[in-house]
Amino acid sequence: RRAEFAAQRDKPAETKDGARVELMVNAGLADDADQLESSGAEGIGLFRTEFQFLVAATLPGRESQYKLYKQVLQLAGDKPVVFRTLDIGGDKALPYLDEKDEAENPAMGWRALRLSLDRQALMKAQARALLEAAAGRHLKVMFPMVSEPWEYEEARALFEDQVAWLRKRKRFLPTVIEYGAMLEVPALAEMLDQLLPRCDFISIGTNDLTQFLFAADRGDPRLADRYDWLSPAILRFLKRVIDACNAHETPLRICGEMGGRTLEAMALVGMGLRRFSITPAAVGPIKAMIRSLDASEIESRMTELLADPPRDMRRVLKEWAQAHE
Numbered sequence: 001r002r003a004e005f006a007a008q009r010d011k012p013a014e015t016k017d018g019a020r021v022e023l024m025v026n027a028g029l030a031d032d033a034d035q036l037e038s039s040g041a042e043g044i045g046l047f048r049t050e051f052q053f054l055v056a057a058t059l060p061g062r063e064s065q066y067k068l069y070k071q072v073l074q075l076a077g078d079k080p081v082v083f084r085t086l087d088i089g090g091d092k093a094l095p096y097l098d099e100k101d102e103a104e105n106p107a108m109g110w111r112a113l114r115l116s117l118d119r120q121a122l123m124k125a126q127a128r129a130l131l132e133a134a135a136g137r138h139l140k141v142m143f144p145m146v147s148e149p150w151e152y153e154e155a156r157a158l159f160e161d162q163v164a165w166l167r168k169r170k171r172f173l174p175t176v177i178e179y180g181a182m183l184e185v186p187a188l189a190e191m192l193d194q195l196l197p198r199c200d201f202i203s204i205g206t207n208d209l210t211q212f213l214f215a216a217d218r219g220d221p222r223l224a225d226r227y228d229w230l231s232p233a234i235l236r237f238l239k240r241v242i243d244a245c246n247a248h249e250t251p252l253r254i255c256g257e258m259g260g261r262t263l264e265a266m267a268l269v270g271m272g273l274r275r276f277s278i279t280p281a282a283v284g285p286i287k288a289m290i291r292s293l294d295a296s297e298i299e300s301r302m303t304e305l306l307a308d309p310p311r312d313m314r315r316v317l318k319e320w321a322q323a324h325e
């Protein structure tokens with residue numbers, strides 16, 4: 001199978017009936033960015049900037065952030081990189097940042113964008129590092145754990161303030177800046193009519209989203225098999241988000257682990273999703289699945305299944321996949 005995946009590395013991820021799917025990878029350190037070429041992916045769809053902070057003993061300054069982002073952009077060459085601003089707190093606590101009063105349920109606590117909007121100096125430094133590292137090229141930034149549209153707007157305004165500061169000093173800026181929101185807090189899905197006109201893209205973080213939808217801790221092994229990513233509630237929820245983004249022509253990507261699993265990815269293509277950011281090892285298997293798939297067939301099957309969902313969606317989809325191999 002490995003040889004088979006290697007052989008199709010340079011072929012596009014396209015279904016038999018010509019639906020083009022974009023496959024990018026998730027990364028967090030410069031080493032991961034290095035894998036971009038060998039995986040045959042089209043870019044980095046999620047660069048987790050907090051990894052640099054997690055491996056450091058002290059808070060990384062603007063200069064060391066700048067160096068990392070520059071290196072990642074250089075490794076990516078012409079391929080796009082989507083930088084996610086700091087997602088610290090929750091399961092990614094920093095020992096050197098004062099979080100002694102962490103709540104009992106840190107995943108729902110003072111983390112990610114909430115922390116960044118309260119400690120603006122952190123995000124200002126990161127904004128400057130990103131804007132300077134991407135000078136002369138395209139910059140894509142996204143904000144984690146957006147719960148309400150105003151949080152996204154505030155974060156974007158903070159970046160735009162830094163852009164104005166640099167412009168006033170006649171510094172070299174990115175040619176284009178795109179801003180996106182991660183959809184991983186269910187409440188945001190209710191506000192898409194307000195959010196979509198204001199942002200350039202959306203990225204669904206299903207790792208967090210599904211734990212919040214099912215009130216099931218993503219880190220608790222006792223719950224791992226209990227709530228299936230292919231459960232009708234999750235799929236119906238995602239379908240509404242996909243439809244809203246497609247109707248508004250806002251690019252929508254999935255960057256949670258769900259997108260790197262074959263059956264899940266098949267179901268997502270069947271619900272109209274066309275952009276994936278997945279773990280590098282999943283690119284081969286997912287591309288092989290897509291190239292053997294008929295998008296219109298899985299689309300009509302998913303429509304039937306979502307209208308009247310079987311209890312064991314996974315089994316039904318597995319059988320469908322086997323019958324259509």
Ligand code: PEP
Binds near residue numbers: 046048206207208255
């Ligand atoms: C997610 O929540 O799905 C996601 C991609 O972000 P992280 O796993 O880094 O929280």
Ligand code: MG
Binds near residue numbers: 144184205208
């Ligand atoms: Mg997340």
